[in-house]
Amino acid sequence: MTSENAETPPFVGPDRKIDRAHHHFYQLEDLLANYRSKVNLHYIPISHEPNSWKVSIRKPPIECMLILGDLAHNLKSALDILLCDISRLRRRGCSVKSIKYPFAKDAGTFERMLTGPLKDNAWRKLGSDLVTAISETKPYAAGNDDLYAMREFNNTDKHELLQPFTVMASIQVTSTAMLDYHSRKINEGLGITEYETDMWGPMAGPFVALADGETIHREAGMPPPHIDLTPEKFTPIIRFPQDHPVLGGMELADFARRAINATTAVVDQLRQFRSIQSVDINPQGC
Structure with missing residues (x-):
C-alpha cells in the first residue's frame, strides 16, 4: 500500500501541523522570556569620537530563528495537506504530488494564476467552488499579509538560516x-x-x-x-530589519502569533469542503 493510499482522516493532518506550530510558539516565548530576564544594555564610549557612545545589546540566541523556521514549515505544510485532503475526498486515486496551496507576490499575479496553465496550478482542478474560496483568502502581499509573510519566511528558511535580529x-x-x-x-x-x-x-x-x-x-x-x-x-x-521587503519591522513573537492565526483561519474557512462534492471537477484528474 502506498503512503498516498494510507489515508489519515480528512483535516487531521492540518490540525496536527497547527498544533505543532503552537508548540513551537510556546518554545519561542520561553526562549525570549529567558533572554529578556538576562539581557543587559550598555553604552560603550567611542574612543575616537568625544561625547559619543555606541548602544550595545546582546542579541537573542539563534535558536529563535530555528524555532521560527520549524513553525513556518508546519504552517505551510498544514495548508498543503489541507488541499491534498480535499483532493482525496473529491477524487480518490488522484495524485496529490503536484498540489500545493497557491501564493503570489501580489493580487495581479494571483489573478493570472487563475487563468494560467493548469499544469502549473493543479489546485484549480479541484473545483470552481474551492478556487473561489481560496481566492477569498487573498494569499498574496497586501491581501493577507500575515499568511504571505509566513510563506515568505518558510521559503527563505529552506535556502538560508535567517539571522534578522x-x-x-x-x-x-x-x-x-x-x-x-x-x-x-x-x-x-x-x-x-x-x-x-x-x-x-x-x-x-x-x-x-x-x-x-x-x-x-x-x-x-x-x-x-x-x-x-x-x-x-x-x-x-x-x-526583523526594517528594510526586509516582507517581514520588515515585525517583532518575532508577533510574527509567529499572526502566522498561526492566519493559517488557522484558512483551515477553518476551507473545512466546509469536507462534505461538499464539486460538480465541475476536471474528469482527467490531477
Missing part, C-alpha cells in the same frame, strides 16, 4: 532637560516610540527606541546617556 531597547527618558517639546524628540535626535508619545514630564517621560549598534552623540558638558536613558529599566524589542 534588530534588537531595540524601549527606554523611558527621565530628565525633562533632555526633551524637545516642539520636535517631540530627545535632544540628540533620537525619535520617541509612537505608542508612548503622550507621556511627558519628569515623572512619566516619553519612551525612546534605541537599536543595537546605534550611536548616541551629545554636546560637551551633557551627562552620559546612562544618566537619563536608564539601562536598568528597558524592554528589549526583537524585530
Whole structure:
C-alpha cells in the first residue's frame, strides 16, 4: 500500500501541523522570556569620537530563528495537506504530488494564476467552488499579509538560516532637560516610540527606541546617556530589519502569533469542503 493510499482522516493532518506550530510558539516565548530576564544594555564610549557612545545589546540566541523556521514549515505544510485532503475526498486515486496551496507576490499575479496553465496550478482542478474560496483568502502581499509573510519566511528558511535580529531597547527618558517639546524628540535626535508619545514630564517621560549598534552623540558638558536613558529599566524589542521587503519591522513573537492565526483561519474557512462534492471537477484528474 502506498503512503498516498494510507489515508489519515480528512483535516487531521492540518490540525496536527497547527498544533505543532503552537508548540513551537510556546518554545519561542520561553526562549525570549529567558533572554529578556538576562539581557543587559550598555553604552560603550567611542574612543575616537568625544561625547559619543555606541548602544550595545546582546542579541537573542539563534535558536529563535530555528524555532521560527520549524513553525513556518508546519504552517505551510498544514495548508498543503489541507488541499491534498480535499483532493482525496473529491477524487480518490488522484495524485496529490503536484498540489500545493497557491501564493503570489501580489493580487495581479494571483489573478493570472487563475487563468494560467493548469499544469502549473493543479489546485484549480479541484473545483470552481474551492478556487473561489481560496481566492477569498487573498494569499498574496497586501491581501493577507500575515499568511504571505509566513510563506515568505518558510521559503527563505529552506535556502538560508535567517539571522534578522534588530534588537531595540524601549527606554523611558527621565530628565525633562533632555526633551524637545516642539520636535517631540530627545535632544540628540533620537525619535520617541509612537505608542508612548503622550507621556511627558519628569515623572512619566516619553519612551525612546534605541537599536543595537546605534550611536548616541551629545554636546560637551551633557551627562552620559546612562544618566537619563536608564539601562536598568528597558524592554528589549526583537524585530526583523526594517528594510526586509516582507517581514520588515515585525517583532518575532508577533510574527509567529499572526502566522498561526492566519493559517488557522484558512483551515477553518476551507473545512466546509469536507462534505461538499464539486460538480465541475476536471474528469482527467490531477
